[in-house]
Amino acid sequence: MIGIDLELSSCVVLLAGDKSASETTAERLRAEGCELLLAQDAPQAMAYLEQAGLLVICDHDPQRFDPVLAAAKIPVLHATPAENTGSITLLGGGPGALDLMTLRGVRALAEAQVVFADRLGPSEHLALLAPQAKIVDAGKLPGHHKLTQRQIEAQMIQAARDGAKVVRLKGGDPFVFGRGFEEVAAATAANIPVHVIPGLSSCITVPSAAGIPVTARGVNTMFTVLSGHDPLGEHQLKHLAQLGGTIVILMGMGTIEATVAGLLRVGMSRDMPCAIVQSGTTEVQSTSHAPLWDLAAAARAHSNPAVIVIGEVAALPQSLLAQASGASAGAEALLEAAS
Structure with a gap:
């Protein structure tokens, strides 16, 4: 159940709300056996309304779904939205080859909504690894930084405060000359959940x-x-x-x-x-x-x-090559002597 005594198994539920705000409620409804129709804005919800047997609104700004409420001829519930705070994950992308990134890192990118990417590591494969994410180029060249370190930290924190799952993709390992701990400290000071996924260091x-x-x-x-x-x-x-x-x-x-x-x-x-x-x-x-x-x-x-x-x-x-070459030459000499 989701707060009241309703039998929701097999019920078609229209869940209206921002994805980050309604994700927990969606999980609960699925656990109840509901068939979910997900709408992140009012026009989308209106399109699904006739197919649903129950409308659940779960959003930080529920008033934006007032037109849906007015048109609804089905029961309506209001669910408490999740806290509008995302997270930051520091990800070590390894030395460069895509297949040397860890499985945990691949999963983090698949779930990411915003990726701040360095120029090193497998950043060229982000279209494949994080197809739904906004990509922010945070790469640094000697003497030329598109974003300063403090700007990177500020933008990551703001994206997380807006509810996004943020991944900071670095080459190698984030704690080996990667300024990773500075970013952990900045996120911690801002009360943003932060995680570190190690990478293979070059x-x-x-x-x-x-x-x-x-x-x-x-x-x-x-x-x-x-x-x-x-x-x-x-x-x-x-x-x-x-x-x-x-x-x-x-x-x-x-x-x-x-x-x-x-x-x-x-x-x-x-x-x-x-x-x-x-x-x-x-x-x-x-x-x-x-x-x-x-x-x-x-x-x-x-x-x-x-x-x-x-x-x-x-x-x-x-x-080792010299030894192998010498052994090969010795074998050839033996064969010549034996012939």
Whole structure:
């Protein structure tokens, strides 16, 4: 029942009201076994009126359905609308390939009413993933932001206050250089329900897609992830060079010359293996390998988005290829000797 003692099973019910306001009432009516006719405005409700045995109005502005009330010759009920507050979901879209987004993320986009999308991640597939959603381009390029961070937060909060399910789609994981916690804090301060759906971070997945493990038994036991937007001081560079682990740099193409010069200056071997992986996990992925001294020159063949890997593990794919090539040449020599 929905507040009074009526047998509603198999009843055709016209539910008039905004979708976000009437969604809970619709669920209750379906649970009662009703056949629902849904109308979000008065003209639509008028068109359905003759087919219904019961009219239920559930809206924050019920007066807009007064013409329907006047024309109704069936019982009428008024249901309490749901609170007119939506939610914000921070979604990590992964490193770029559509099939590396999580199932939970796909579901969130399918239900989204507004999506604020970054330029990285699978934003090009939003027409498929969120066909009913309004898409807001919140992408940022170095030195050019269509919306400031504060504007993004304000617009998301306003959309949620208007009752929308808002998804903030980011590349990688929202908590890895994604300013995700700032947006969680802003939503919390505004009393907006906020959720986080993690994503596969490019700091691990992109090297992996190029055959580079960020850790490898017998080679290293740690890795450090850096943002290329925030230059390291001399003290930090020195400690980083002495750690002996893998260095993974995101958003570092614009500062790669300064990074290389700094690491060489504090004593890192000029022959340290390095790699650059552009558009990792996608069909246009490309990879270059170079020693540290030549890394900046190798970077000229690449553009963003790219991940930079510095450390002994960067040489592992090439060493594996060399071993495979050597084994193949040895097999050919054996076959020739046996013939």
